Amino acid sequence: MTETAKPMTIAGENDSRHHLHPYTQLRELEQEGPLVIVRGEGVQVFDEHGKAYIEGMAGLWCASLGFSEKRLVDAATRQMSTLPYYHSFTGKVPGPVTELVKAMIKWSPVPMARVLFANSGSESNDTAFKLVHYYNNALGRPNKKKIIARNKAYHGVTVAAASMSGLSTMHQGFDLPIPGIVRVSCPHLYQFGLPGETEAEFVERLAQELEDTIAREGADTIAAFIAEPVQGAGGVLIPPAGYFDRVQAILKSHDILFLVDEVITGFGRLGQAFGTQVFDLKPDIITVAKMVTSAYVPLSALYVSDKIYQAVADASAAIGIFGHGYTYSGHPLACAVAIETLRIYESDNVIGHVQKVAPSLQAGLQKFAGHPIVGEARGLGLIGALELAADPSKRLPFDPKRGVGAYFVRRAQAHGLILRVLMGDVIAFSPPLIITEAEIDTMMERTALALADTLAWVQSWRD
Ligand SMILES: Cc1ncc(COP(=O)(O)O)c(C=O)c1O
Incomplete structure (x- = not known):
């Protein structure tokens, strides 16, 4: 040493x-x-x-x-000695943000229109929750706000992210979840399959549960469904074959957005760049964090579809501003490390x-x-x-x-x-x-x- x-x-x-x-x-x-x-x-x-x-x-x-990984240390050092901080509010942007967005769009598993930065997985999912509200308000659908989230989900610890999470210790003592979260089962046959139930029967039962839940709540009250491709902190739960196909068909038929939390799975964990590719998902928003910087500095982001971006942009014009952003959204240090991380993923x-x-x-x-x-x-x-x-x-x-x-x-x-x-x-x-x-x-x-x-x-x- x-x-x-x-x-x-x-x-x-x-x-x-x-x-x-x-x-x-x-x-x-x-x-x-x-x-x-x-x-x-x-x-x-x-x-x-x-x-x-x-x-x-x-x-x-x-x-x-x-x-x-020394290349990340060097990238961080270079950035710290060039521009240690700048922000992205009011039409400004630190240089590395532009380069990182370009790289991230290239990595995107499905066509996405915009990248919005935050600092942690929790913040990115909290932001997704807010965007879904903003989107439906922009479309004049003030009642379409509920989020369907799964048992044993882990989406983070901020108020909305913890509420969407489905682990009891994240709620106990905190007066969570907040209203508007609708819970459905998680797709783990070993723990939740009925005696003698096949994988296909299990998938069908969960699909029926989702249909019944939407019918009970009213599709016009449900904004989005959020899911990790593989549930991590809930127990490393691998969805059975066909599960996401059934879920996505149901969401589409009821005009419900699909939020895919790739905070663990994004950037290679499952052997492909994203879980979205592994399970052939069609997300409206993807949240990423963790491996985007190899965790050397905090950074998270949301990939946002054009459909959502257009509504958000219209609303910002009507309201006068898109009233959201963190002091450290797109922090240049984090962006420089992320750019280098993605470069290493490719070169190595x-x-x-x-x-x-x-x-x-x-x-x-x-x-x-x-x-x-x-x-x-x-x-x-x-x-x-x-x-x-x-x-x-x-x-x-x-x-x-x-x-x-x-x-x-x-x-x-x-x-x-x-x-x-x-x-x-x-x-x-x-x-x-x-x-x-x-x-x-x-x-x-x-x-x-x-x-x-x-x-x-x-x-x-x-x-
Ligand atoms: C799938 C998933 N989403 C969100 C989060 C929250 O991320 P953070 O701890 O960076 O807020 C985690 C954290 O482990 C996670 O596994």
Whole structure:
């Protein structure tokens, strides 16, 4: 390590008593303290004691190019020393915005008219929620405002994004969701299929539920349907064949917009540039974040269709201004890093690499199917999950109070692998896109060790 690359921690001062940690059981943390990560190299990160971990989640599904991509550091440095900040309000724009929009439109999986920037996935989905309102007001349809969102969806934590999300811990205590969100089922056969139900029958049942929901609410009250192509934080839920075809036909027949949240799936996670291509989606808005900058700096964006743009532009003329924008919308630092990230994806053929190594991840996970505490192994591209189960043959989950998934993740960490437990003892895998087959093998070896430890622990308390 060079002198300048020294981690910026002060010896003995990793006391985080004054940090209010996000997504953490705060009382537990007061006792145990955090794991302090100080350095990264390739797909690995290092804690303050020098212990190395494979980052099996790319942080939060985002550090696609790993933790030491110098070309991104250089792009950031160049931009910081040229124009560290400018804004995009009132007809101005920092230079890199124009270049990034051009690159992003080239990447767009379907024809899109405009790109609108924000700073996080949550903000982009909150903005989508607002745009849908603005659009229907512009068209003189003030009652067409409800959003259909799915159980176990994750769209972020701001007020509208959390409301559209379908995970109870995001609502409890916050007085969410706000009114106007209509919930439907999520397409996960393992958890929600009826006994003996085939995949095709399951898809048909969900399609009927959507039709019934629209009929009950009235199509003239429903503005949009929002979905992640593969649900991430809800449990890495891969939709069954035909699901999105049925959903899209129904939305189209009722003039309901389709908002596709590609915050995790955008820019190669599934082995194609977007989930939109994988599932042949026809979105009106696509939200992206995370891998657009390899997570090195915050940036998110919305791709907006011409149909929506035209209505929004007319409304801005009628109102006098499009009254929306963040101080940091299109921040030049974030844009410069995003431009370089997209350039690297192309020059290094990162998506080709994902297609090459993804079978190793998927085959590695499938080897655990049939393990005494694995209910389902699933995945697509470089995302996957092991759903732990007390009785796999009956798809019976563990008592959540046992914390079996959390135990597994602690054991994986002890073996040098960072993974994440999602609700229902689902262990998620979403490594950096640059991971090699050899590193995937190591990740699987450590997974096997953690599973063996977890099985032994489970056997120690159950009869
Ligand atoms: C699908 C999806 N949408 C939105 C978000 C929210 O993004 P952020 O945490 O950047 O606000 C996430 C975060 O994980 C996500 O997975």
